[in-house]
Ligand SMILES: Nc1nc2c(ncn2[C@@H]2O[C@H](COP(=O)(O)OP(=O)(O)OP(=O)(O)O)[C@@H](O)[C@H]2O)c(=O)[nH]1
């Protein structure tokens with residue numbers, strides 16, 4: 001079940017309804033230091049020199065004339081001044097306020113994800129699939145050039161490192177490739193002996209001879225078997241090149257026509273001589289025979305892109321994997337290939353067996369999520385359709401792939417599932433807004449992006465923005481659910497205010513009337529009640545009618561019955577809500593919302609519209625959805641899929657390089673709630689093929705306190721840093737790139753002049769430039785400083801570079817930019833790998849690195 005009150009933001013300080021100033025973005029990239037926090041400055045023109053920020057050098061210059069960002073006019077309407085108070089509310093009061101306080105934490109706080117909550121994902125209605133909307137894309141086209149320049153700078157710097165043969169800059173090296181820079185040399189054409197630039201050459205897939213542009217066709221002729229020297233035709237290829245078969249290079253595309261290229265590539269990947277040889281493929285402990293390989297490659301669901309290697313195959317279920325590893329895919333069952341499946345084929349240690357193979361930890365967890373009873377020592381038989389039974393009992397117990405949730409979880413954890421038409425009844429597939437899971441998801445042909453952040457950092461907002469930008473908007477059902485959530489939330493916000501009011505009233509009366517109290521010798525328990533009877537009043541006092549409603553509402557919330565009444569009773573009580581919200585005592589209470597832990601920044605936005613929202617005809621606007629809490633489940637995982645269908649801004653760089661990443665690549669955005677991060681150990685290790693970890697930090701959190709699970713508290717920025725650090729150290733993400741989003745840049749700008757950055761211990765040596773400057777310039781410096789602190793931390797842990805980007809998650813454009821940036825990072829990392837790869841398989845420089 002979804003938990004609509006699971007969302008709690010302690011950082012009530014920020015108010016998203018405050019005025020949105022023209023955006024001042026950070027200074028442009030510093031190429032020298034290779035800090036890719038490159039963004040174009042968009043604030044107002046500066047009337048002073050751009051400051052030099054230690055520890056950056058003085059390379060900052062503005063790349064473009066500054067311009068103003070469009071300010072969405074709607075926001076200014078809600079401009080509001082507020083007092084900020086981040087101290088926690090006092091405790092130790094009596095009455096229903098404290099009675100509620102205990103209960104409210106369990107009521108409002110997110111649940112720790114459990115096997116249960118994950119397996120209930122299908123009920124959450126938040127498993128979404130979509131594609132980026134063309135219209136949205138077009139709106140931001142003008143921003144592309146910036147990304148081009150970011151990418152191009154990095155690309156060029158890497159490229160020059162190669163060409164000049166110097167080693168890579170510190171921070172670009174990661175373990176394995178440390179000495180790479182020294183090994184790479186300028187290549188010499190095997191035919192003419194002339195030196196040429198690294199990428200301007202083609203090589204023979206058999207012998208590795210390299211040819212320059214002038215010699216290529218002379219050395220390779222018409223290429224009937226693809227790129228082989230004429231003398232190598234008929235020979236088997238060097239296996240290291242198998243992955244490159246059929247993928248055209250830049251140089252080839254330059255010397256041949258597109259039609260020729262197509263023919264050559266087809267011949268290269270399909271001609272007999274280039275095919276894998278049976279003895280190169282071992283299945284269940286022995287090499288294949290010719291006819292076995294034919295059967296394997298010719299079956300209906302054959303292992304695609306089969307490479308030489310040792311595999312295991314479970315012919316009953318069709319599961320297939322690399323020796324010693326978890327299942328990788330499902331192929332046709334009942335093939336007569338290889339030896340007998342070994343018990344330790346996948347090196348599992350779970351004491352649970354499927355078709356005689358001890359399964360791996362990941363499989364075990366998925367079975368548990370699928371509610372398959374599996375004690376240690378259980379032996380299952382699983383058939384090709386996913387139906388299973390316990391060994392020795394002639395009784396089918398269910399279908400493993402039957403549940404859409406299981407298939408979804410498998411897709412997250414990169415376990416194979418059979419194609420949709422093979423598996424059993426699609427009982428709950430409709431629970432996923434996108435219908436059943438697309439095939440490419442199930443087969444892992446999607447780039448996984450993992451989105452993390454401490455509570456209140458904005459991950460939900462980012463997730464929703466991506467959803468809005470995607471083609472498949474929220475479905476009718478989803479919107480209906482959101483509507484109910486919003487209607488219910490109103491009562492929750494109201495209850496927080498009423499509870500706070502009670503508390504403040506008590507406090508005020510205590511202060512005012514300590515002496516009264518002593519004289520009357522009343523117990524404090526009763527003082528709250530006497531406060532409302534008119535005899536003793538303060539600004540927090542309310543009339544009897546409101547008091548009745550308040551008692552009732554707080555009571556049902558304390559009993560955990562809110563769901564039972566709302567949203568059903570929404571309309572009936574709407575006028576009361578409206579009245580209470582406008583009550584001066586409540587408005588006074590609202591002014592102290594910094595002390596009200598469970599009141600989100602958006603409460604006033606919704607309470608202001610209580611009447612409209614409560615009507616039957618109410619339809620949540622996009623903004624309502626964006627501001628609403630509890631739309632994305634905060635107690636587990638949510639996932640959505642998107643792609644950019646525009647042309648890649650990198651296309652210029654990749655040029656005609658046909659093997660480069662196609663622009664239609666699909667991305668899967670997986671969001672794990674902050675609670676999921678704390679409880680993470682067991683989940684994180686299952687996300688092993690994540691490409692990018694997107695870590696979201698609210699910049700404006702630097703002066704906020706964060707209460708940990710154990711009740712102790714610390715600065716929220718430090719808490720974020722700790723979670724960030726634990727992710728950076730996590731073995732699952734060794735190969736992933738990290739992108740740090742410094743979110744709530746708008747709040748940050750507002751705050752930075754009032755509260756010095758140094759209130760956070762970690763930033764104690766931040767020394768802003770002394771002369772007078774506006775918020776934007778100061779925010780800029782502070783942003784850079786924070787980014788560098790994170791970069792240094794990350795580099796000290798991983799030796800790698802951290803990518804940093806500023807965001808304002810409430811602005812669609814900003815989120816769009818963010819994901820374009822993330823895509824750049826991805827493409828850039830791929831390109832880097834590709835270049836390492838080319839250097840590695842070079843015949844004269846490969847003194848093996850691993
Ligand atoms: N001013 C401002 N507010 C933001 C920004 N991004 C998010 N918020 C608000 O900050 C609050 C917390 O954001 P959420 O999206 O709920 O973030 P979250 O807490 O990480 O997500 P959950 O764990 O699902 O609650 C919400 O009230 C957002 O509307 C931003 O860039 N600027």
Ligand SMILES: [Ca+2]
Pocket residue numbers: 007008009455456460629
């Ligand atoms: Ca939240």
